[in-house]
Amino acid sequence: MTKQKRIIIIGNGIAGVTAARHIRKNSDCKITVISGETDYFYSRTALMYVYMGHMEFEHTQPYENWFWEKNKIDLMKGWVTNVDFEKKSIKIEDKKSLAYDSLIIATGSVSNKFGWPGQDAIGVSGLYSKQDLEYITAQTQTTKRAVIVGGGLIGIELVEMLHSRGIEVTFLVRERSFWDIVLPKEESQMINQEILDQHIDLRLETELKKIKTDSNNQVTSVITSDGEEIECTFVGLTVGVSPNVNWLKGSGLELNRGVLVNEYLETNIPDVYAIGDCAEHRNPSLGRRPIEQVWYTGRMMGEVVASTITSDKTAYRPGIWFNSAKFFNIEYQTYGTVKPELESGESQFVWQSEDGKKLLRFVFETESMSVLGVNVFGIRMRHDVWDGWIANNRKINFVMKNLELANFDPEFYKAHEFSIREKFNQEFDEIAVENNRVSMIKRLFA
Structure with a gap:
């Protein structure tokens, strides 16, 4: 047997x-x-x-x-x-x-900790496990003001959680702009504005120096890198995992x-x-x-x-990178490679809605015109469509012509494809004239 x-x-x-x-x-x-x-x-x-x-x-x-x-x-x-x-x-x-x-x-x-004085005090927590959730729930029953440390996805989740219960939140972000180690300038500034629109006290280029406590080791305040003392009874440490x-x-x-x-x-x-x-x-x-x-x-x-x-020995092949998140009311998706700044041999096209709540950034190879990646804010896109376009080296003009295929918004949502294409055509016509790049225009609009 x-x-x-x-x-x-x-x-x-x-x-x-x-x-x-x-x-x-x-x-x-x-x-x-x-x-x-x-x-x-x-x-x-x-x-x-x-x-x-x-x-x-x-x-x-x-x-x-x-x-x-x-x-x-x-x-x-x-x-x-x-x-x-x-x-x-x-x-x-x-x-x-x-x-x-x-x-x-x-x-x-x-959750990461970096040796801050007071980081193990009562009223300090990360947000990763069920135990964290239970602890935060218990500790914030009577909290009127909280400080969240760390400008990433977990940080903004915890900010939204506390804000939903009417707790005043100060958000310490050490970077010059929210999540700018991942997002390009326009996207990062869009999220800054969304955070401020929610009446969150956003402090950019500000770090935690110390958590102060009372005689019972309960949080009473934090000291920032600017030397300011902010009174609070809860501190969320969300500086990554x-x-x-x-x-x-x-x-x-x-x-x-x-x-x-x-x-x-x-x-x-x-x-x-x-x-x-x-x-x-x-x-x-x-x-x-x-x-x-x-x-x-x-x-x-x-x-x-x-x-x-x-059964069969199988290699891990994750394919095209993608991720998604939500920043209060703005949904975010990314497919392929979109870095904070363009690299050599890359070009881009950025469209943003008039209300500033929607944005698309297309990154493509300058010579081949093949799409490398896209950032999507405030519009839902189909994963399978974008995965196929990037994997098959579809060119930016093909993507623009077929953009409706990727739209996953409900049918009663406002469509933006016409506006996106109009701005794209206008912008790249101007670039062609300035740089006398006739060959690029032929590839784009052949």
Whole structure:
């Protein structure tokens, strides 16, 4: 009788759970998923809506509780304290050791802290886990003023959460403009204005120096890099996240910022894999980063590792980069490569609506005219269309002629394709005259 293969997955986020589901689809392996955070998988991006009262926490769970037993996926609550790679076993807190044949590490991220005085005081929190949500909910019951530190996506989520409860928020952003390490100037300034329009106290080029507390270690105020003291009873530290790998130091697993993996998501130890936020790719695909902490990459890695373990060894090929977010009332999507500033050999076209709430930036190769990427603000676009255009090197004139195909806004929304094309034609006619680039015009309008 063939021995049933034992697979242990540490972490029940999107990466770990996707791996479990696809391993079950492909095999009868014994699957155990371990998490100290929650009993069941939930959508991490929905935490803000629980706080804002739009849903209950149970509504963030995509699967009914009976799903796991029905699909013979064992769930175990607890924190893994030790992994013995030689004996192929793990230890969960005070529980007995569990043996494995294949181990998948999918432990996600942890919120960053940078040694600020007072950073561990009562009333200070990041926003990553269910425990963070519960803590923030409890700590802000009577909060009248809060300070959020860090100008990224998690930061603006937490700002919106607190603002929804009528809490006055000061937002400390160390950059010259919001998220300008990612966004070009116009997009960044658009979000600055949206934050100000929501009556948020936005402080650009301002950093946290110290969190002050009372005799009970409760937050009372913060000191900024300008020397200003801002009274508050809650501080949100949202200066990014890091792979949750410190617990693996000295274990023999090769680490850098995350767990180092090859294109098959294999670590340096046989039968041990790492996926999701905690994985760091030794040789990332062209145009991709070594660590990409977004929902869909975790899902893709879960599918890939499941295939490798149960059937065919499969390389991780994430394809064209995309991401999405929301800045209060402005939705954001990006496809392909759009950097804060153009690189050599690149051109761009930017369209913005009169009300300043919608913007599209198209980046393309100057010589070939092939589209490299697009930023979309305030208009919904179809992922599959843009993925195909960029992957197939469609030229900017083709994209302009067929822009309606990418529009995903409801039919009663105002369409902007005519205005976009009109500005594009006018702008590139002027450029052609100024630079006497007749060849470019022939390619554009042939």
